[in-house]
Amino acid sequence: MTLTDERRLTQLQWLESEAIHIIREVAAEFERPVLLFSGGKDSVVMLHLATKAFWPAPVPFPVLHVDTGHNFPEVMAFRDATVERLGIRLEVASVQDYIDDGRLRERSDGTRNQLQTQPLLDAITGHKFDAVFGGGRRDEEKARAKERVFSLRDEFGQWDPRNQRPELWNLYNGRHSPGEHVRVFPLSNWTELDVWQYIGAEGIALPELYYAHQREVFERDGMLIAVSDVSQPHEGETVEKRQVRYRTVGDASCTGAVESDAVTVEDVIVEVAATRLTERGATRADDRASEAAMEDRKKEGYF
Amino acid sequence: MRTLLRLATAGSVDDGKSTLVGRLLYDSKSVLADQFDAVERVSRDRGLATADLALLTDGLRSEREQGITIDVAYRYFATAERSFILADCPGHVQYTRNTVTGASTADVVVLLVDVRHGIQEQTRRHLAVASLLRVPHVIVVVNKIDLVDFDEATYDRVSDEVLASARSLGLYDVATIPVSALDGDNVVTRSERTPWYDGPSLLAYLEQLSPVGDPHSEPLRFPVQLVIRPQSAASEEFRDYRGYAGQVASGLVRVGDPVTVQPSGRTSTVVGIDFAGQERPEAFAPQSVTLRLADDIDISRGDLIVTSRSVPPVTQDIDGTIAWLADGSLVPGTKVLLKHGTRTVQAMVKAIGGKLDLDDARLLPAESLGLNDIGHVTLRLAKPIPAEEYLHARGTGAFLLIDAQDGATLAAGMVGDALLDTKAEVEAVGAATVPA
Ligand SMILES: Nc1nc2c(ncn2[C@@H]2O[C@H](COP(=O)(O)OP(=O)(O)OP(=O)(O)O)[C@@H](O)[C@H]2O)c(=O)[nH]1
Ligand SMILES: [Mg+2]
16 A cells, blocks of 8 residues: 555545535534434434534534424434533424414324424524535435535525536535525435444444334335334234334334344444435335425425 | 545537436446336336436436436445446536536546537537546547447547547547447447447446546645634633644645745644544645644634645735636626635626637637636735645635625636646647547
């Protein structure tokens, strides 16, 4: 190995370095950034990168959880323990509150991922957040594959995919008019496999449900849904105990688990490298609704 | 160690860029089953007999309605040799700004040409963009070779034509490959239908491309993003901590190195290189780290820490080359913001030095620059910056022009004459390299 080889970054180091650069740019150029934090693996990795970016100073912005009210208890516990450990402020935008006071109506299928947009936009306006970090990755979905790292949103939170700003080199342009904000995606260039390899390399803790465990589930739309307060089997759906894990964490009533024996991070890396289904394809019923479901939601201000 | 290569497609509309990217992903088994099912379903709904692989990247509603690419799609795949980030760019002239976006971070531009039509205005424009941005490698894919019966003579004629145009824009080291993106010939594996072609497949070529340059041989350039001062928020140990956070843009820095801060010109010595609690003996491009200096000098965001052995001069007058990406036009007297590294300053356009004529790669006199024009400008800045020629410093020679009113990004800029080695020079050098 030559000296030059030693001074080439591995792919993970390169991605980490890029993400930290992006996070620091936002902290330096915006007045009121916030980081979307759900306790899901991408947001956990993003928050981990933020702690590295500012060390030894604390993370200089709060986190925001858009809470569907359809949660996995272990994820909520993990969320609270994490903000406690880091001493950062947690803001919560609650879909349940909106349903309770009538600002939002429960959808006929009872799922709530789609209902997050309004509370999210209201929280952004209410707190005057001007930059919002999201853990979205371009490898997740074909509309996300098109989005800039710095994604300008108008005063209605809308994304205009036909009219995105040029984004040149690593010179990010965060200028925006009052009322507008910028969504920032530091993990844009990460794949699901990169995220897991990084979790392994850094020893990052995650909610337990990302690893194989026994759970009561039933099959719906070809997905394994956990039995819980918010997801009960319909007639004809039989409950079974299976060894599963989660690839994503969302609304518990419509996020599918996958059968898995992967109990360690190394096992998960092997499993993800060999999978034949995309993360969202395997686990999100709401994305199957239409070919352009994600694009349409993003245009309205979704993550 | 598996290295990362960033690739962007380019070329005129419909020359087959998205189909090629789809083919590359599909034949390298990087398309997951549900993604492929979705593409097959949409293709079938449109009455196509086989899956349209362009749909793997053309993911927006309007792209699918119109059958064109509008904005860059990023896709990721890896082989045993390499990881790739693919940026599939649009060919349509209206979306040139998006193609410049994709190419600005690329190590390789894969430029497609339809073998039936040969070189088009957009082919030239994209060659000019690749040249201007100093993209380290350019590969020309002569596509749709199936539509000319895999004819060698037609391929030779088109590739000679493209190579000549590339040379006129200062691009000498350019490979050409005959391809059918639709059928997969010479994309991942070599085709038996082009027995006269003895080069590698596109993927094999990309896998063996030498990694890009050696940024560590360049002098240290470190734009300061922010000052880290935990003060009372930190434990006792770090109360007095003061570090300069940034990403090394070029070169290498070691503890003990003498450094100079531009534009102030103050000097100091590096006493610590921190990364999230680890102390490091050195840092190199493109690592994100935090530097500590021996002296408490005034440094803030926007400053550039450089090695004292090679200090770029500061100036308020910039001669630059720009790709104008906005609808309005740029005329002398226009006031804009200029973003260079982590510093943004006001700037005024003093003069337009000319605009690139794509037909013969010559600079023509011009009063203004309009959408998609490439030209020379002279700028006067409100504050001095350490400007370096992009030609020698891809990391610190680049700038953006930004609309001060609405914040729009107006232009990609390069310090110096980035079109230096176009026509005039080529006439001297070129003759020897043109194949008979
Ligand atoms: N016969 C043949 N047709 C091809 C080939 N490559 C692409 N095509 C067809 O050419 C048309 C345009 O292909 P695209 O891949 O969408 O072209 P593009 O360069 O991405 O277009 P823009 O992104 O809009 O500039 C489609 O109908 C393709 O099926 C090829 O190698 N042979
Ligand atoms: Mg295309």
